[in-house]
Amino acid sequence: MPEMIPADSVGLVTAQTMRFDDPLQLECGRVLAEYALIYETYGELNAQGSNAVLICHALSSDHHAAGYHSMDDNKPGWWDTCIGPGKPIDTRHFYVVCLNNLGGCKGSSGPATMNPETGKPYGPDFPVVTVKDWVNSQRRLAEALGIEQWAAVIGGSLGGMQVLQWSIEYPDRIRHAVVIAAAPKLSAQNIAFNEVARQAILADPEFHQGRYYEHDTQPRQGLMLARMLGHITYLSDDSMRAKFGRELREGKLNFGFDVEFQVESYLRYQGRAFVEHFDANTYLLMTKALDYFDPASQCGDSLSLAMKQVTASFLVVSFTSDWRFAPSRSLEIVKALLDNNKKVSYGEIEASQGHDAFLMPIPRYMELFSAYMARVVEEVR
């Protein structure tokens, strides 16, 4: 817990909830009659409403991107390295908005919240939401907050996909797009990993067809396996080697199936910790949103065609050791932008941390990110 809040922190923050009762048409064909979105904001919206930045979160994060909820918090929001006074997303200049996406489990409407039609948790009846649905719901939140156009929409991984969708869907509402460690669609291998994770959850006897809330249980083992697997794909082979090597927890082989190698201990810990604060149905939904994202599919598989109407300027960032969404995947986005003569800056950051690098304060990355955002600030003034 922070004895004192660091000077470059946004400080103590409080989440707010916005309720919507105008029905939201979803891509799956269903309609959400009402829903709530939980969000946080950092910094002040200027009089012109021109300095707003939207942060889109990745698979398992939420609206709490920066600062502390209380003096007892032992860690800040998930992207505190990048959001705050003097940081790349400088809250002295920007009004930052971050929400928990629809289908989430941290306060926005999702499988664990009450279905007004039944008075019970939605469970499996919560619709399969897509990146496009999220962007539509984010647009409504923007309107409710008095933001007509984002100075920038920013996100890493699945968050970067939302940024892409914003730039395609609402070109007039986004001036800058910052797409970090993302891809314009999942590869078959990416989908395959998601499928194993989903099967782990669906096959857990405690899953009860997604109605585990009513059985007062949860598919802990399945969700734990899903997280362990996910975690492997977030780290690079090199970073795992550096972090764990083949170190044995007790210094010798046990010839049994308890934890032996440090990496096993770490993964089990990560898996167990995750289960304490995440919902399995939400995990299923988030992986589906990843699988489905493919804006080029509507344009004969041409991303260039899909991005023809884009007007935002782009910063695209990738990390050398990211094998989940390798630099070559970011370059597909860059190419589509260049095909259309759009403005794009691209940085491939030398980093050993794998996909997780996008969350880390790697100096070259912070410099590039800060320099780009400084240009955005210039325009706002």
Place this chain on the structure above:
Amino acid sequence: MPEMIPADSVGLVTAQTMRFDDPLQLECGRVLAEYALIYETYGELNAQGSNAVLICHALSSDHHAAGYHSMDDNKPGWWDTCIGPGKPIDTRHFYVVCLNNLGGCKGSSGPATMNPETGKPYGPDFPVVTVKDWVNSQRRLAEALGIEQWAAVIGGSLGGMQVLQWSIEYPDRIRHAVVIAAAPKLSAQNIAFNEVARQAILADPEFHQGRYYEHDTQPRQGLMLARMLGHITYLSDDSMRAKFGRELREGKLNFGFDVEFQVESYLRYQGRAFVEHFDANTYLLMTKALDYFDPASQCGDSLSLAMKQVTASFLVVSFTSDWRFAPSRSLEIVKALLDNNKKVSYGEIEASQGHDAFLMPIPRYMELFSAYMARVVEEVR
């Protein structure tokens, strides 16, 4: 099923079983008082006993490496592409031996066979066997078959590790070592994938602490997940893209959790099929043998030092798209051999199929393999 046996097949083959009642001391400290090994042989042992070749199998394969068990078989042994008249391991010249390793589930003593002390299946009481234990048991089989020295010991993946161990442990008993798509030890990432696979099995409620035979059940879901995950690591991202892309099984999104993408359908099919013919306890043991293999650990982590006494000549083969055991891992073996001025040929085969490439008849690979084995034949004559 083969209407006719192809001319380059070893033809109809029959497995044999050898029983041993001289106790086998294992690395874990325990002793197997008696055990059986099931094996097949192809070709004829020559009078001098100098043309014998041992094939070591990988994680989930067995003693049935080539030919057909009956005219009703719909496919031949797992390495039929490489074993037979005119093939790299030419049965006109070699006497080929392949066995199911100890702990296996295809006829050798293992968790599903009877524990003579209890009269019940061993289950979790079958000892954790290592690559070194396998090599020791293989040496006894060799002696029983009248083979003092192998012309070559050959294996891919985990099989390649056994070849390495043979060359280190019994330098006088092996003239050539062919190590394909292997590594001198697992990386933290490799161990991590194995750990997730094991947890999937161990957490399955049908596992019953490994005594599922007595409950007349098996941890199907866990083993299926383990296999699905393993399968992803056997294929390359490119080969999955070529094989499945993002093809939808029914041509459209379903917004649900049934199979949608072809890759999901393929993985589930692979997982289900595997469960029909493989034992979960054996899977656990095989992954542990992989994790533990690390001959350099006894020599201050110096593989060069570990391989000092090697006398065999080596062929080391890797495949460009293999990310489970990348070419750089094979080069660690090559380097250790060169450090000791040992004879080694190395081939890095351009191949898109990932780790599974070692099982495929890739022309450049077959040529290299055949050319090397032709030299071994020359020596035998």
